[in-house]
Amino acid sequence: MSKTIKLKKGFDINLAGKPEKKISEISLSETFAVKPTDFPHMSRPKLLVKEGDTVKAGTPILYDKMSEDVRFCAPVSGEIAEIKRGEKRKLLEIKILADKEMVFEKFKSYNSSEISGLSKEDALAHMKAGGVWPNVIQRPYGIVANPEDTPKAIFISAFDTNPLAPDVAYQLGDKEQFFQTGLDMLKKFTDGKIHLNIDAQAEVAQVFAQAEGVELNKFTGAHPAGNVGVQIHHLDPINKGDIAWTVTPYGVAQIGQLFAEGKYDASKLVAVTGSEISAPGYVKTYSGATIGNLAGDLTGNLRFISGNPLTGENCGKNGYLGFYHNQVTVIPEGDYEEFLGWIKPSTTKLSFHKALGLLSFLNKNKEYTVDTNTHGEERPFVVSGAFEKVLPMDILPTYLFKAIIAEDYDEMEALGIFELVEEDVALLEFIDPSKNDLQEILREGIELIKNS
Amino acid sequence: MKALQNLFDSVKPNFEKGGKWEKFYTLYEGHRTIAFAPDILTKNKGTQIKDAVDLKRVMITVVIAMIPALLFGMWNVGHQHFISVGEEATLFNKILIGSIAVVPVLIVSYAVGLLTEFTFCVIRNHPISEGYLVTGMLIALVMPPTIPLWQVAMATIFAVVIGKEAFGGTGMNILNVALTARAFLYFAYPGQISGDSVWVYLGGKETVDAFSGATVLSYGPTSIANGNNMMAEIGGHWYDGMFSFMNMFIGAIPGSIGETSVLMCLIGAAILIGTGVGSWKIILSVFGGAYFMGVVFNLVGGNPYMDFPAHYHLVAGGLAFGAVFMATDPVSASQTEVGKWIYGFLIGLLTVLIRVVNPAYPEGIMLAILFMNVFAPLIDYYVVDANKKRRLKRATV
Numbered sequence: 001m002s003k004t005i006k007l008k009k010g011f012d013i014n015l016a017g018k019p020e021k022k023i024s025e026i027s028l029s030e031t032f033a034v035k036p037t038d039f040p041h042m043s044r045p046k047l048l049v050k051e052g053d054t055v056k057a058g059t060p061i062l063y064d065k066m067s068e069d070v071r072f073c074a075p076v077s078g079e080i081a082e083i084k085r086g087e088k089r090k091l092l093e094i095k096i097l098a099d100k101e102m103v104f105e106k107f108k109s110y111n112s113s114e115i116s117g118l119s120k121e122d123a124l125a126h127m128k129a130g131g132v133w134p135n136v137i138q139r140p141y142g143i144v145a146n147p148e149d150t151p152k153a154i155f156i157s158a159f160d161t162n163p164l165a166p167d168v169a170y171q172l173g174d175k176e177q178f179f180q181t182g183l184d185m186l187k188k189f190t191d192g193k194i195h196l197n198i199d200a201q202a203e204v205a206q207v208f209a210q211a212e213g214v215e216l217n218k219f220t221g222a223h224p225a226g227n228v229g230v231q232i233h234h235l236d237p238i239n240k241g242d243i244a245w246t247v248t249p250y251g252v253a254q255i256g257q258l259f260a261e262g263k264y265d266a267s268k269l270v271a272v273t274g275s276e277i278s279a280p281g282y283v284k285t286y287s288g289a290t291i292g293n294l295a296g297d298l299t300g301n302l303r304f305i306s307g308n309p310l311t312g313e314n315c316g317k318n319g320y321l322g323f324y325h326n327q328v329t330v331i332p333e334g335d336y337e338e339f340l341g342w343i344k345p346s347t348t349k350l351s352f353h354k355a356l357g358l359l360s361f362l363n364k365n366k367e368y369t370v371d372t373n374t375h376g377e378e379r380p381f382v383v384s385g386a387f388e389k390v391l392p393m394d395i396l397p398t399y400l401f402k403a404i405i406a407e408d409y410d411e412m413e414a415l416g417i418f419e420l421v422e423e424d425v426a427l428l429e430f431i432d433p434s435k436n437d438l439q440e441i442l443r444e445g446i447e448l449i450k451n452s
Numbered sequence: 453m454k455a456l457q458n459l460f461d462s463v464k465p466n467f468e469k470g471g472k473w474e475k476f477y478t479l480y481e482g483h484r485t486i487a488f489a490p491d492i493l494t495k496n497k498g499t500q501i502k503d504a505v506d507l508k509r510v511m512i513t514v515v516i517a518m519i520p521a522l523l524f525g526m527w528n529v530g531h532q533h534f535i536s537v538g539e540e541a542t543l544f545n546k547i548l549i550g551s552i553a554v555v556p557v558l559i560v561s562y563a564v565g566l567l568t569e570f571t572f573c574v575i576r577n578h579p580i581s582e583g584y585l586v587t588g589m590l591i592a593l594v595m596p597p598t599i600p601l602w603q604v605a606m607a608t609i610f611a612v613v614i615g616k617e618a619f620g621g622t623g624m625n626i627l628n629v630a631l632t633a634r635a636f637l638y639f640a641y642p643g644q645i646s647g648d649s650v651w652v653y654l655g656g657k658e659t660v661d662a663f664s665g666a667t668v669l670s671y672g673p674t675s676i677a678n679g680n681n682m683m684a685e686i687g688g689h690w691y692d693g694m695f696s697f698m699n700m701f702i703g704a705i706p707g708s709i710g711e712t713s714v715l716m717c718l719i720g721a722a723i724l725i726g727t728g729v730g731s732w733k734i735i736l737s738v739f740g741g742a743y744f745m746g747v748v749f750n751l752v753g754g755n756p757y758m759d760f761p762a763h764y765h766l767v768a769g770g771l772a773f774g775a776v777f778m779a780t781d782p783v784s785a786s787q788t789e790v791g792k793w794i795y796g797f798l799i800g801l802l803t804v805l806i807r808v809v810n811p812a813y814p815e816g817i818m819l820a821i822l823f824m825n826v827f828a829p830l831i832d833y834y835v836v837d838a839n840k841k842r843r844l845k846r847a848t849v
Contacts, residue, residue: 040844239847342508349504376506380623
């Protein structure tokens with residue numbers, strides 16, 4: 001049964017620089033990179049290439065020692081320009097100098113009748129070799145799924161409620177035609193359902209409305225209604241011992257394309273957003289492009305974020321777009337002191353709270369320009385009840401964070417750590433008056449529980 | 453403002469590692485962040501933007517909410533002074549006399565408290581926290597206007613050291629810090645903080661005949677002893693209409709500096725609730741609990757105090773002040789939403805219970821809040837446990 005779920009809690013962060021539905025022409029980045037650090041829990045990445053090798057788009061270049069046949073493939077064809085390592089020789093970036101004309105690695109392609117008859121084992125082998133497996137994320141923990149597992153269900157969130165969020169259906173672009181094929185493939189991996197969750201407040205894109213073999217669930221509410229973790233909590237929550245998978249619509253389509261066309265196509269429409277972008281919109285590029293190339297020629301004291309402002313990463317202008325990111329955000333840095341900034345009334349500073357002098361709640365439709373200043377120092381948890389107002393889940397966040405800090409495993413489990421990944425607490429981290437790094441704390445807790 | 457920034461910059465090297473005042477870095481930083489919101493950036497991973505609110509702003513909101521009660525308290529101290537000595541006085545004179553009694557208490561509370569706080573911050577090398585902004589004001593407002601200043605100083609030191617810093621500072625204390633200060637005086641120097649003669653500041657002058665400085669609550673035990681109707685007793689007050697419901701609501705009655713006016717507390721409550729800083733659940737349930745217990749006593753009857761109308765309990769003593777400013781302290785209160793209802797209700801209930809049943813303690817709100825501070829973690833324990841059980845139950849079905 002498809003469900004309609006109304007969420008009352010949450011907060012939409014209304015920022016300036018939302019992407020308009022138009023694609024700007026840009027010249028492709030000179031270099032692209034694969035970053036092993038994009039994949040949480042990839043503990044022992046092993047290289048399959050060395051500097052100077054030439055690769056095609058789809059050539060395997062990396063795998064994780066823990067799960068050897070899951071290949072991570074080159075997004076573009078070209079020459080391996082640099083293998084960048086950090087402290088203790090930790091693998092950071094594999095940079096590829098891109099060809100002008102993309103050459104794709106040939107994988108086997110299947111026609112529609114072959115696809116329906118394909119066994120789970122063959123499909124799995126194809127996905128692992130073809131570079132699309134890392135699209136499949138496992139809950140709990142939010143890590144690349146273990147191919148040996150059988151999930152109780154697969155969840156796909158077809159909308160994004162993060163600040164400056166791109167339009168998910170629009171971003172599929174010409175991959176839209178492969179979405180159904182991707183769903184058909186995923187169907188082979190679970191005895192349970194595939195939940196496709198759409199926004200009940202917006203017009204539903206054809207590609208989702210016509211999807212077959214799925215439960216189409218509708219959600220209403222402010223952010224984080226579009227977070228797949230919140231959706232799972234209301235549809236079929238994860239208990240100890242359960243495993244569910246999540247895939248983004250882009251990931252589903254990429255899987256479908258591998259089977260239909262026999263190529264690993266890492267091209268994507270990236271939303272270029274933020275108050276510093278003169279004409280926010282979309283650009284077509286490949287996974288791992290340089291941020292500066294996508295954002296255009298910008299000067300000043302700016303922060304270049306791969307991803308959205310809540311869960312993204314500060315990569316710098318010369319950094320590279322993350323594997324899971326389909327958005328670049330550019331906002332001003334906030335390295336200034338403000339005279340009596342903690343008491344001055346303001347209508348231009350965005351706040352979820354209504355504490356004295358913070359007047360943004362009076363004008364909810366205004367688009368705010370927010371910089372990277374923390375607006376305060378880190379403090380112990382003091383205010384109670386605020387997190388509960390923005391987390392539409394039956395979870396007591398403060399108690400969970402305290403359990404993590406105390407490294408109390410039983411408490412973490414009992415309080416629901418299996419249901420959360422970083423993005424689910426990102427909004428809490430934003431509104432926290434005590435300025436704690438909640439996403440980081442949660443990841444530490446997840447690591448503790450996973451390794452216990 | 454550039455000049456001030458430059459001044460801070462010029463003294464900064466002395467406080468940094470290797471500087472001659474290295475140990476006092478936290479003081480430097482504390483003062484700079486009061487003058488200027490700091491230039492700290494979000495980390496590379498995690499949220500790239502943060503809400504404009506911080507703890508300083510939350511705390512200053514509470515302080516502002518207390519200002520009406522403080523100003524009214526100053527006037528009322530003067531007002532009580534002049535009616536007790538039988539003189540006519542202008543508004544200005546009342547406030548002037550009130551300030552003479554109140555301002556020194558406020559100054560001592562802030563000065564001693566901040567000094568204690570700074571000492572601890574330097575010794576333990578943790579950042580100066582803004583929590584004392586609120587505590588300093590609260591301590592002053594819950595003192596009688598005649599309190600000796602050395603007692604204020606002692607109580608403040610006790611409260612900050614034993615009540616807060618011993619537990620690890622702001623956010624870690626179990627008991628409300630300001631009430632810890634008051635409870636300390638209550639048990640160590642009861643002569644100066646209870647009885648009938650401490651609530652009116654006389655300044656050495658002779659009172660009118662028939663004067664009594666008793667609060668309404670001390671009429672309870674008296675009427676039990678005399679066997680008289682309590683309403684009749686308070687109706688016979690030497691100053692006509694002193695303990696009418698309206699006068700008690702407005703707050704022109706003897707009492708601690710800031711606690712007498714229910715009206716001003718409600719204005720404070722409106723600010724706290726409107727800004728979302730104070731929990732309306734706690735405030736409402738404290739009043740609810742007190743009224744409930746008052747009604748129960750009315751129904752049971754038995755002695756004149758039990759017959760005291762329930763709604764009079766709401767405007768008597770420090771119930772309103774405690775409900776709005778003390779019970780809502782997020783650190784010592786219950787921290788779960790369900791728990792807040794229970795916590796507040798029991799505070800109200802216990803307050804009236806202590807008032808009526810235990811004649812040794814004329815006012816119950818202080819002990820009720822401290823008692824429930826101790827029990828708040830227990831309430832939360834069961835609320836959290838219910839959450840865990842829901843999750844476990846889900847797993848097995």
